[in-house]
Amino acid sequence: MTIAKEKARVAGGPQHGLTADAYRSEDIWQRECQTVLSKNWVFIGFAHQIANPGDANPVSCAGLPLLTVRGQDGSIQVFHNVCLHRCMTLVDKPKNVGKLIRCPYHAWAYDLEGRLRAAPHFAGTGKQEFDGFDLKEHRLKPVRTHVWHDWIFVNLDGNAPEFEDYAGSLINRLEGIDYGKLEPIGLLDFGEIDTNWKLIMENFIEPYHVQFVHSSTTDQPLEDHYTITDGNCLGSAVDLKEEVGTSGSLAVSSRYLTLYPNFILGRYFPDQLGVYLNVPVGPGKMRQYRALYTTEGQKLSEEEIQGLKDLWWDVHKEDHEMVERMYEGRKSPVADDGGLLSPAWEDSVRAFQDMIERDLASDGTSPGTGMAAGAPANA
Ligand SMILES: [Fe+2]
Structure with a gap:
């Protein structure tokens, strides 16, 4: 015990x-x-708080900074809210980010699916890429996510049962x-x-x-x-x-x-x-x-x-x-x-x-x- x-x-x-x-x-x-x-499946946010494409809401789970994002297609994804460059938290308050999640530090930018789209001047003035660094190979780290009606859940270790099985006894009671x-x-x-x-x-x-x-x-x-x-x-x-x-x-x-x-x-x-x-x-x-x-x-x-x-x-x-x-x-x-x-x-x-x-x-x-x-x- x-x-x-x-x-x-x-x-x-x-x-x-x-x-x-x-x-x-x-x-x-x-x-x-x-x-x-x-x-386990941990509840982190309400879907209606990010109602429109580009809406982003910083949340916390197990002490970690996460970011819930509404994509262009209306789906919701959750990422670690941390830039791949200098590990800044990307978004510090709820807002609409438009089409890009842009780090305030050196303007690295990610699309709403988490793909790295810009790393300005990373390879020198006017240059982003160099041998061994290709934008396409980098994306925000996603978290296993399940959206159940208005309620966003994450499973950080990725090993929990499927949500419907995990939550079956609750779902049945509703x-x-x-x-x-x-x-x-x-x-x-x-x-x-x-x-x-x-x-x-x-x-x-x-x-x-x-x-x-x-x-x-x-x-x-x-x-x-x-x-x-x-x-x-x-x-x-x-x-x-x-x-x-x-x-x-x-x-x-x-x-x-x-x-x-x-x-x-x-x-x-x-x-x-x-x-x-x-x-x-x-x-x-x-x-x-x-x-x-x-x-x-x-x-x-x-x-x-x-x-x-x-x-x-x-x-x-x-x-x-x-x-x-x-x-x-x-x-x-x-x-x-x-x-x-x-x-x-x-x-x-x-x-x-x-x-x-x-x-x-x-x-x-x-x-x-x-x-x-x-x-x-x-x-
Ligand atoms: Fe009470």
């Missing part, structure tokens, strides 16, 4: 969570980048959605959050906190919830016996689903979706966005859209306070053995943590590395 202590797995009692270093250690963050965030009618109606940017990204995921897939943390923004009794652990899809769901509630609060049957490791989709019956983009930045830093969608082609007024944005802003802010304080609490020795997990409501959290442990162990690092201080290697 790489992180949690074996003694935590006592049959019949509550399980412990991951030890504090799984969230706070720079070493484990680096291992996570090499494993969890490289070998039956009935007419993706042809899926329409983004708003994007919330929460900026940086001072927490570990895994705490955001764990928070989302347990229904236990909803009644306490979101008492003013939601109206979904705990007793109507259940957890979901289904392959790479973890989460929870609530089937309300009757759909009531006051306007401005969430009071509908819902599905809170994730695709391991970082994709979050909320489905709110009968006709809305929300998708969170969670960007791990470091052990104690992440960024978060939320896109709001309608799924039945309904036309909402500006006031209705603003009301939804306000509701979701408040719900997320309530969660952010909790996950920042959980990160802070993990400075304490109290967190060394990972706290306690409810067998009724947090089995989904434990399943997520099991997957993290499995992936961290896959880098071949000795099992003792990353354990809590004082924990014997084979406890």
Whole structure:
């Protein structure tokens, strides 16, 4: 076992969570980048953010600078956002680059398919090429990419299963959605959050906190919830016996689903979706966005859209306070053995943590590395 202590797995009692270093250690963050965030399909951006040919959006995955680009033919490609010449990052903010991605340093230029088109004066004044250097042999380094509806995923190591297989359990749970009618109606940017990204995921897939943390923004009794652990899809769901509630609060049957490791989709019956983009930045830093969608082609007024944005802003802010304080609490020795997990409501959290442990162990690092201080290697 790489992180949690074996003694935590006592049959019949509550399980412990991951030890504090799984969230706070720079070493484990680096291992996570090499494993969890490289070998799986990681969500990096929304296709609607690069709607037109030439639109380019710099993003981050596993700490690496990547660039999502809409090509002339409308397809999306993802490249390492790094010039082949002096390894500058090419694009530093979302923009339309026209037909060429041009490095600001020495004006090396690449077309939207990543082919090197210009390296001005590289071989001397007015000359680009020389023996051993042919523009045609150089192109931006692509990343394995899959675009699923509005959602752009990458698999950095190139070895993950085909996306449809990887995400099959999530896709099956979304039956009935007419993706042809899926329409983004708003994007919330929460900026940086001072927490570990895994705490955001764990928070989302347990229904236990909803009644306490979101008492003013939601109206979904705990007793109507259940957890979901289904392959790479973890989460929870609530089937309300009757759909009531006051306007401005969430009071509908819902599905809170994730695709391991970082994709979050909320489905709110009968006709809305929300998708969170969670960007791990470091052990104690992440960024978060939320896109709001309608799924039945309904036309909402500006006031209705603003009301939804306000509701979701408040719900997320309530969660952010909790996950920042959980990160802070993990400075304490109290967190060394990972706290306690409810067998009724947090089995989904434990399943997520099991997957993290499995992936961290896959880098071949000795099992003792990353354990809590004082924990014997084979406890
Ligand atoms: Fe929450």
